[in-house]
Amino acid sequence: MVAVAGGRKKISESTIRRLSLYYRVLSVLEKENYQTVSSRELAKREKLTPAQVRKDLSFFGSFGTRGLGYPVSELKKQIGEILGLNRVWNVALIGVGNIGSALVGYKEFLRQGFRIKVIFDNDQRKIGSNHKGIKVSDIQNLEQDLRENNIEIVVIAVPATVAQYIVDDVVKAGIKAILNFAPLNLKVPPDVFLRNENMSMELEYLSFALKNLQDGKGTIK
Template sequence: MISESSKRRISESTIHRLSLYYRLLSVLEKESKETVSSKELAEREKLTPAQVRKDLSFFGSFGTRGLGYPVSELKRRIGEILGLDRQWSVALIGVGNIGSALVGYKEFQRQGFNIKLIFDNDQRKIGSNHKGIVVADIKNLEKELRENKIEIVVIAVPATVAQYIVDDVVKAGIKAILNFAPVNLKVPEDVFLRNENMSMELEYLSFALVNLFNGRGTNR
């Protein structure tokens, strides 16, 4: 897979759809379904069968003609591609509204994203316990990130301080950052930064209600 993906350039949309397939396959696996066709996957995700097959074909051929894809096996393979076949050490910075929610978000753990450290700068929060993790002082950020071999950092601090925090996170050698603060962050070329913009979809709904209401909705 690794060589495949460096050969061709895989689009962001394809990766996002792999996430969808992975989640759906987990459901099908629970339902003890043995095989599934691109047609069925497509119907359940509101895509075309060709789209599903094309997405998968970038990474190999996982199906059996005349039969479809083996549910468990395909789930396992997509898990491999997405890096969900391993555990990730995650640190969370900022334990306000959103930070607290993320600590308790079961879906992350289930996928192998383990929050190992929590940081904050508020003395009232430092030392407090969140789901078994003691909140550390942001002052020790770099040292702690290194010592605990953190691989992914989640930013959930106010927009005003996010850039300073990220600068320190980058200094600590972190190469993957998920940002919940509503602000554009600058990172070096070799750091992966993704933004979770919680207002964006709400704004899309607002746009849709105001502009697109000629009768029917347009879903993703």
């Protein structure tokens, strides 16, 4: 839950997450040359309800035209503004093992304006080498390099055992936004935004669902 300063609005986390979905759909619709789109169509494409779509958008303004719907390109631009996607964010990746490497090659990030500008690792064999055109730096210089490169978002892709130490340094460097792939709950000060990407969690949810399907020998919703 992020409360915008000035006490104007309370935007729920779910709303913001759905904005991402709308943005994604709008990109597709734009490619499909739609001029306008109704809340009904938008909802259908992301398995939501029309009312939900309208309510979400209404928190930020009124972007539609009654009787017509929403102008696709314009709405996409607006949501982009809201989410801060109308600019490039400088991202640092820490840890270029399994997951880290995958992230470097993930074009989706760059397309959305997230540019991995520096990569850190502690493996001497990797330091100095090039990963898809990005130099791998020594994590020894973390704080300094983060500052010098004007990094705004840090992605943690190191083993859980060392993640907290690294995050402590990241916080010291003044970073306010962290995306964590290590499977643990990192401690950060209240003014630092932390998001966790927990792949096991989703698998475990599926496991739970399948188990209940079997045990229940019957229905599930």
